[in-house]
Amino acid sequence: MSGAESVASAQGAFVTGDEIEIAAADGVSHEQEFAEFFRAARDPLYRMAYLLSGDPHRAEDLVQQTFERTWRSWRSARRGDPMAWARRVLANLRIDTWRRTRREVLTGHTPEGAVDGGERAVDGRDAIVRALLTLPVRQRRIVVLRHLLELSEAEVAAELGVSVGTVKSTASRAMARLRDTLDTAGGARS
Amino acid sequence: MSIDTDRFAGELRARLEIEELHSTLDFDTVLAGSKRARRRRAVVASTVAAGALVATVLAGPPLVDLGHRMADAARRERLAGVDGAAGDLSKPLNVAWQASGAFAGVSEPSGTILLDTDHSFEALDAATGQVRWSVAEDADHSCSPAAVTASGTAADGPDGVLCVSPADGTMQVRDVATGDVVATETSDWREWHAALVDGALVVVGVDQEGHAVARSTDPATGDVNWTYRGETTIPPGGDGFGMDVGPGIVGLAAGAWSVNLDPATGEPVAADGAAEHHPVELAGGLTAIQSGAPNGAPDAWSVRVLGRDGTELLRMPGILEQPPVDDGSVPGLVFVLNLETNAIDVIDVTTGTTLWSHGGFRPDVLVDGFLVATSNTGGKLRVVDATTGEQVWTAQLHLPNVGLAPLTDGVNVLTLEEAAGEPNLVARDLATGSVVWAQPWDPGGASWALLHALPSGDVLATTDSGVTIFRP
Structure with missing residues (x-):
């Protein structure tokens, strides 16, 4: 435990640099609490970011920003489900950060295996990610949350601020379109 | 959910192997990026850097042959006018200063680097790292740079910064170099979003009557460029309202309703149509145009190549993947991502033939007949013959998961690699791959790094945790 954390436990508050940390009621500092959340949420958020953006560079950037914003709002986030809070932050981030780097959405990575496997190799993950990128953003968010990350319709509705009916109808349309896209690509390859 | 949908x-999920996707972020990096108190901005003493140089140079002596040096000088001179190319990389680069935060853009004409830190949006002097101006940010105040243009990239970087206060409905456009407020606008719409697009302040939202609305204003004059008001009414508190900005479109969406507007005119464009954008100038006076909307199906994407006189020379399905840096040494090459094969086809425009095709790489630089390409997941850098695709040399990068965007001066390629277990900034000979120099530089917990050449000759490295300026 750092010196700063010891002070937090003893006095309920400590100062680190120009910020004030408030200790939680059980003596665990918010920073410790957030660290635990970080460990649990890092990979799930990255998966969501990658599936939404199709680009590992942007996905890491988005997850970093998601954690930063969640930490900034940690007092509010920790009152409910921090994971749901962070997912909502992430779902709304992408618009703000469109093309922050010079990477284009549609030039997402293709896997190393495709190189070593020879020309015209097709990777299943990448094909699906590219198919996802053809969906409108709102459809993509719902497909990713509902069908790929397996949240319930009610959870998706709550996190995206839409009705359950919208989740159902949008997911249905999006999955049909995704199937068509993948079927077309698969047929052309065979 | 039907059984069929469930199975699909x-x-x-099985094909995606979602569980195999892992982030490389570490907690310290996140927290460091989130705390201004941990920002470090260090000027590294030249004596220390020089000592490090002596200790870590990995390769043999530089070229001394006069003919080679003259040829190198000629290549550098030719590349000097190429966007994205570096100055002389033959001498080791040292860290001049570094800062933590999310990189938000660089304005090359003014030498301003924009950083989004936890509590403020900052504009740093690229030469010194000193803060030129900053704006405090919190839940009700935030800033973002103008980074989107009709062509998708801003060659000189953002020329303005937009700061908004949703609570009181105000928007301020600030000069990127000075931070001076050059325009202020307010909105009394029920909800709204704003962005700087092609130099214009574009605000979209829902008005008090529930109609989707948009407005584009010239920040310099205050003149309204165009307005839009949709016929559909959007109920309050329903599906929310979103704005999506990309090259060639300003998108508005609420629930199942959406519309894409042309940022220049405010006219709706077909969401699934074949709106044209991304005109890219190719060597030899050719122009490549990407067609297709972001919401389009795969077969809606196509690339057209036009000759000097506007004659269509080639049209093919796919997405243009031209290297961002191209010195024109191999005119007539077009790189197109084939959405059926997921490989990049390299096509000779003059004959229409596919010269070679490869999956799993991203073309970064085409110079002197060499194509420098990187792959993300394996972290390899490859240099291939641009006309045949034959590999010339390859290197394993330090960031294996997502990699690095390399930089070249036409003679050397700058990479980030490991030597004796330590990360190093490394310059390799473009033609042979031999190490010219190596300098230790630890990007911390970064999972990716992009290298940019600044007009001053400095090299800017941006990572997911901050920025670093290098100079000889």
């Missing part, structure tokens, strides 16, 4: 979703 299960197949998708």
Whole structure:
């Protein structure tokens, strides 16, 4: 435990640099609490970011920003489900950060295996990610949350601020379109 | 959910191997990026850097042959006018200063680097790292740079910064170099979003009557460029309202309703149509145009190549993947991502033939007949013959998961690699791959790094945790 954390436990508050940390009621500092959340949420958020953006560079950037914003709002986030809070932050981030780097959405990575496997190799993950990128953003968010990350319709509705009916109808349309896209690509390859 | 849909979703999850996707972020990096108190901005003493140089140079002596040096000088001179190319990389680069935060853009004409830190949006002097101006940010105040243009990239970087206060409905456009407020606008719409697009302040939202609305204003004059008001009414508190900005479109969406507007005119463009954008100038006076909307199906994407006189020379399905840096040494090459094969086809425009095709790489630089390409997941850098695709040399990068965007001066390629277990900034000879120099530089917990050449000759490295300026 750092010196700063010891002070937090003893006095309920400590100062680190120009910020004030408030200790939680059980003596665990918010920073410790957030660290635990970080460990649990890092990979799930990255998966969501990658599936939404199709680009590992942007996905890491988005997850970093998601954690930063969640930490900034940690007092509010920790009152409910921090994971749901962070997912909502992430779902709304992408618009703000469109093309922050010079990477284009549609030039997402293709896997190393495709190189070593020879020309015209097709990777299943990448094909699906590219198919996802053809969906409108709102459809993509719902497909990713509902069908790929397996949240319930009610959870998706709550996190995206839409009705359950919208989740159902949008997911249905999006999955049909995704199937068509993948079927077309698969047929052309065979 | 029907059994059929359930099965299809299960197949998708299995093919995606979602559980195999892992972030490389570490907690310290996140927290460091989130705390201004941990910002470090260090000027590294030249004596220390020089000592490090002596200790870590990995390769043999530089070229001394006069003919080679003259040829190198000629290549550098030719590349000097190429966007994205570096100055002389033959001498080791040292860290001049570094700062933590999310990189938000660089304005090359003014030498301003924009950083989004936890509590403020900052504009730093690229030469010194000193803060030129900053704006405090919190839940009700935030800033973002103008980074989107009709062509998708801003060659000189953002020329303005937009700061908004949703609570009181105000928007301020600030000069990127000075931070001076050059325009202020307010909105009394029920909800709204704003962005700087092609130099214009574009605000979209829902008015008090529930109609989707948009407005584009010239920040310099205050003149309204165009307005839009949709016929559909959007109920309050329903599906929310979103704005999506990309090259060639300003998108508005609420629930199942959406519309894409032309940022220049405010006219709706077909969401699934074949709106044209991304005109890219190719060597030899050719122009490549990407057609297709972001919401389009795969077969809606196509690339057209026009000759000097506007004659269509080639049209093919796919997405243009031209290297961002191209010195024109191999005119007539077009790189197109084939959405059926997921490989990049390299096509000779003059004959229409596919010269070679490869999956799994991203073309970064085409110079002197060499194509420098990187792959993300394996972290390899490859240099291939641009006309045949034959590999010339390859190197394993330090960031294996997502990699690095390399930089070249036409003679050397700058990479980030490990030597004796330590990360190093490394310059390799473009033609042979031999190490010219190596300098230790630890990007911390970064999972990716992009290298940019600044007009001053400095090299800017941006990572997911901050920025670093290098100079000889």
